[in-house]
Amino acid sequence: MSKFKKKKEGGLPPISTASLPDIVFMLLFFFMVATVIKEDNLKIENSLPSADQIEKLDKKQPISYIYAGKPSERYRSTMGSESRLQLNDKFASPDQIKAFVAAERAALREDQKPKLIMALKVDKEANMGLIMDVKNELRKENALKINYTTKKGEATSNAGR
Amino acid sequence: MAKRSAPEVNAGSMADIAFLLLIFFLVTTDIATDSGLNRKLPPWEPPTEEPVVIKQKNIFQITVNKHDQLQIKTRGDDRVVKLSELRAEVVRFLDNGGGQGEDACKYCKGDKHPESSDNFDKAVVSLGNDRLTKYKTYISVQNEVIAAYNELRNREFLRAYPKLGMNFVQANNMYQDPQTDSEEKEKLKEKLQTIKDLIPQIFSEAETKKS
Numbered sequence: 001m002s003k004f005k006k007k008k009e010g011g012l013p014p015i016s017t018a019s020l021p022d023i024v025f026m027l028l029f030f031f032m033v034a035t036v037i038k039e040d041n042l043k044i045e046n047s048l049p050s051a052d053q054i055e056k057l058d059k060k061q062p063i064s065y066i067y068a069g070k071p072s073e074r075y076r077s078t079m080g081s082e083s084r085l086q087l088n089d090k091f092a093s094p095d096q097i098k099a100f101v102a103a104e105r106a107a108l109r110e111d112q113k114p115k116l117i118m119a120l121k122v123d124k125e126a127n128m129g130l131i132m133d134v135k136n137e138l139r140k141e142n143a144l145k146i147n148y149t150t151k152k153g154e155a156t157s158n159a160g161r
Numbered sequence: 162m163a164k165r166s167a168p169e170v171n172a173g174s175m176a177d178i179a180f181l182l183l184i185f186f187l188v189t190t191d192i193a194t195d196s197g198l199n200r201k202l203p204p205w206e207p208p209t210e211e212p213v214v215i216k217q218k219n220i221f222q223i224t225v226n227k228h229d230q231l232q233i234k235t236r237g238d239d240r241v242v243k244l245s246e247l248r249a250e251v252v253r254f255l256d257n258g259g260g261q262g263e264d265a266c267k268y269c270k271g272d273k274h275p276e277s278s279d280n281f282d283k284a285v286v287s288l289g290n291d292r293l294t295k296y297k298t299y300i301s302v303q304n305e306v307i308a309a310y311n312e313l314r315n316r317e318f319l320r321a322y323p324k325l326g327m328n329f330v331q332a333n334n335m336y337q338d339p340q341t342d343s344e345e346k347e348k349l350k351e352k353l354q355t356i357k358d359l360i361p362q363i364f365s366e367a368e369t370k371k372s
Contacts, residue, residue: 035190129292
């Protein structure tokens with residue numbers, strides 16, 4: 001018999017973590033496949049209103065996003081608290097939409113150009129005045145297909161104030 | 162001495178690396194959840210054109226003020242309504258079918274009030290906003306108007322194509338589903354267009370009032 005004590009027999013064997021990387025990789029691949037990279041960094045508050053008569057936006061169609069809403073907390077001191085537009089990564093004014101639509105169209109193939117949809121992602125607290133200006137600019141640019149992006153939900157739940 | 166075997170690489174930190182990647186992707190990506198109300202804007206026209214004259218009885222005027230209150234003008238009188246009542250009012254207006262002679266509405270089931278719309282083609286829903294109206298109210302109103310049209314289109318779709326066993330909205334979703342095969346799509350497209358022609362969405366947005 002040896003001098004040293006034998007290891008206790010009763011203890012649980014350690015759980016093998018060798019397959020942990022496999023599990024995590026599986027999760028990783030799932031997220032890589034199921035998601036898309038965010039188009040824009042939002043500098044505004046953007047909680048969408050809800051509606052129930054919605055149609056899905058086909059990602060295969062060309063879509064351009066126009067955001068609007070109050071500047072978020074960190075931009076409030078410089079941009080004020082009135083609703084603002086955001087095009088790409090920058091704050092914008094409605095008269096910049098003309099250049100934005102032209103740039104978005106230029107990036108598309110010829111046959112895709114008339115199919116361009118402008119998706120308006122507007123904060124539910126924004127004022128209609130800004131949206132009317134945007135819509136008039138879009139009409140002038142002949143970008144007539146628009147989509148008011150919303151969440152799915154009861155429309156009447158918006159009205160609570 | 163025997164040839165030394167290559168030491169085994171420690172794979173313990175593999176999980177950490179994978180977690181790092183996973184977290185990176187979680188943060189920079191977005192699960193696609195885009196859906197919303199599709200609308201078509203009217204083309205821009207110079208304001209010099211002569212206004213089109215529409216009979217007063219064929220216009221359903223919705224006005225939203227800066228306190229997000231709704232007023233409707235139909236059947237010759239103005240009324241303040243709640244959002245929850247709007248859908249039924251729009252349906253009642255569209256479905257009225259008060260037309261006589263060649264304006265008569267074949268499929269309308271309304272009460273044929275002489276001060277309300279003639280038929281589906283003639284009925285115009287007009288929406289006016291204040292510049293200070295909240296966007297959420299605007300979307301709710303849009304949603305209710307679309308819901309009213311969908312309600313009637315569903316009814317007419319079921320009447321016209323009872324064998325399909327689905328309504329207009331379901332057929333439209335099927336048409337837009339990329340998994341539906343093209344032959345099926347062609348058939349659906351024709352039927353959807355027939356109903357859209359029967360009940361066109363004529364929606365006018367007046368210029369916003371100055372507050």
